[in-house]
Amino acid sequence: MNVRDVMRRAATIHPAETVRNAIQLARTRGVRHLVIVENGKICGIVADRDVKEAVARAAAREELGEPSLLTRLPVEAIMTRDVITIHPAEPVQMAARRMLDHQISALPVVENEQLVGIVAESDLLGIVAGAMVPDRAGSGRERLDQPSGRL
């Protein structure tokens, strides 16, 4: 099974958009990572953890009587610029290995320099949960409640 079989459509946002809009987008899409894209090129990624820390810092400033930055802080100010990506034809095992090596929980999927999707830790846990059998690429998705072989 390859990354292409488990990836989802990535939620993207422009680097100049505000952190506030990024929070809104992540909520509506129900995702924990946003890929920052400008002119079709990936320039960064933000995880919900980055956003929470930015919000906490802004809230602390507000408590101290300083104006909140949150309404105008652009996502590019808090994004991670070194984005670790993966190719859709790589096996899912490689995606798991890359997340472990870099201690990250999502990988934008890139083919011919184009963002084609995203694979998250939860998608890989879904494979372990038995929703799919990793060693039979293309065999389709197995239902959890149906008997199937052990991993």
Added chain:
Amino acid sequence: MLVKDLMTSSPITAAPTMPMFEARQLMQRHRIRHLLVVDGDELAGIVTDRDIRLNWPSQATSLSVWELNYLLARVTVGEIMNRAVIRVGPQRDARDAARLMLEHRIGALPITEDGKIIGIVTETDLLRALAEMAA
């Protein structure tokens, strides 16, 4: 594959009376994100790095350093832990562990046998199992 094959045996634990700041140090030292809270022999709860972040005093606190230190020493893991902990036995299939984590949006499962903690399985352990599967 069973959870006992993936779990970390003899996990790091804390007593409910451990101050929160000490728990944070313990977790940082061992580079863990989940700390099992044990009262005697019994699993009493679990504390995540997120729980500690949420309960940590704001940087903008009006408390003095002395008051802050007093507060940090007073708040214990027993007060901030999650009590409703989902646990599984060592013979459970690894797929069940992954499914429980996804369904309940949790990152770790304590492994208990005869009421005693014998290990912990985290998302990272399951990811590692997947990474090591034959392609």
